[in-house]
Amino acid sequence: MSEARSTAFAPHEEAADAAIVIEEVRKRYGDHQAVDGVSLQVRRGEFFGLLGPNGAGKTTLVEMMEGLRRADSGTVTVLGQSPWPRNVALLPRLGVQTQTSAFFVRQTAREHLRTVAALYGAGRDDADRTLADVGLDGQRDVMVENLSGGQRQRLAIASALVHGPELIFLDEPTAALDPQARRDLWDVLRELKSAGRTIVYTTHHLDEAEALCDRVAILVAGSVAALDSPHHLVSAAAAPTRVLLPVERLSREEAAAMAGVDRVTVQGGSLVLETATSGKVLQALDALTGLDGVQTRTATLEDVYLELTGARHGDQHDHDTERQA
Numbered sequence: 001m002s003e004a005r006s007t008a009f010a011p012h013e014e015a016a017d018a019a020i021v022i023e024e025v026r027k028r029y030g031d032h033q034a035v036d037g038v039s040l041q042v043r044r045g046e047f048f049g050l051l052g053p054n055g056a057g058k059t060t061l062v063e064m065m066e067g068l069r070r071a072d073s074g075t076v077t078v079l080g081q082s083p084w085p086r087n088v089a090l091l092p093r094l095g096v097q098t099q100t101s102a103f104f105v106r107q108t109a110r111e112h113l114r115t116v117a118a119l120y121g122a123g124r125d126d127a128d129r130t131l132a133d134v135g136l137d138g139q140r141d142v143m144v145e146n147l148s149g150g151q152r153q154r155l156a157i158a159s160a161l162v163h164g165p166e167l168i169f170l171d172e173p174t175a176a177l178d179p180q181a182r183r184d185l186w187d188v189l190r191e192l193k194s195a196g197r198t199i200v201y202t203t204h205h206l207d208e209a210e211a212l213c214d215r216v217a218i219l220v221a222g223s224v225a226a227l228d229s230p231h232h233l234v235s236a237a238a239a240p241t242r243v244l245l246p247v248e249r250l251s252r253e254e255a256a257a258m259a260g261v262d263r264v265t266v267q268g269g270s271l272v273l274e275t276a277t278s279g280k281v282l283q284a285l286d287a288l289t290g291l292d293g294v295q296t297r298t299a300t301l302e303d304v305y306l307e308l309t310g311a312r313h314g315d316q317h318d319h320d321t322e323r324q325a
């Protein structure tokens with residue numbers, strides 16, 4: 001099985017360069033089927049994103065890859081081995097940041113990270129460098145329990161990276177981070193990727209997944225609803241282009257009556273015209289009001305996600321109508 005590969009793997013065909021191979025994996029909690037027959041492969045060196053609504057099964061799936069949970073059925077292969085039962089040969093090669101991380105108490109940030117480093121046979125220098133990488137240099141002498149939420153999250157990420165693992169699992173690493181810290185972490189993750197590491201991560205930030213991931217899987221109710229590069233997913237989607245203009249420029253009725261406009265809403269002081277023919281709409285707008293202050297937004301991964309997870313024309317629409325009244 002060494003022929004050239006396309007982006008999609010045929011089921012049950014294992015790529016020679018696969019870091020993770022998951023086949024028909026299922027996990028049930030009581031009568032709730034949390035993961036319902038997932039098959040996917042993550043390539044070595046790939047930045048792979050797992051997306052999906054709360055409760056979709058992302059953490060459960062990641063924990064089965066990490067060897068923290070056992071699949072009810074199906075197979076999980078990580079770096080050519082089974083992570084379950086707890087595989088000590090695999091542990092030093094994996095970096096794991098779980099959604100709820102535990103820390104050594106009554107230690108400073110630096111002591112904590114040095115302790116973690118020592119457990120993996122890494123040195124104090126590795127700990128200090130990683131602490132700086134995640135921007136915690138200034139907090140190195142702060143007790144772990146006194147770190148802010150975002151600082152604790154950074155320490156959890158540092159704990160996953162300190163021993164230089166080749167396969168890194170991060171479960172919502174940027175959830176509690178401020179915008180600058182989030183961008184700083186992107187840089188850290190991009191460097192890891194360019195050093196050849198494989199990264200599997202979950203996020204609810206779709207702009208971030210679009211910026212970072214080679215491929216994403218969108219999980220819905222325990223199944224893979226889509227799996228491809230963000231670029232392919234966005235170009236294949238039928239999501240509309242949005243043309244935004246200052247709300248006082250046109251009435252909602254005038255906008256809705258324009259040829260090519262499929263839907264009109266008001267959002268954040270802008271009139272938003274959804275269209276599949278933005279060229280035509282822009283031309284008409286130019287003739288009507290001029291194009292000063294007009295913005296165009298093409299489809300994003302968020303549009304694809306909302307389409308797939310079925311949350312699209314719900315609350316937002318009601319909210320718009322309310323504002324209009």
Ligand SMILES: Nc1ncnc2c1ncn2[C@@H]1O[C@H](COP(=O)(O)OP(=O)(O)OP(=O)(O)O)[C@@H](O)[C@H]1O
Nearest residue numbers: 029032034052053054055056057058059060061099
């Ligand atoms: N230990 C558990 N016992 C029982 N049910 C669980 C357990 N862990 C998760 N579940 C349930 O399984 C489903 C999937 O949970 P999971 O944590 O994998 O979702 P998730 O996609 O990571 O969600 P989030 O985005 O909120 O982190 C949820 O309905 C959750 O309530």
Ligand SMILES: [Mg+2]
Nearest residue numbers: 058059060099
């Ligand atoms: Mg989760």
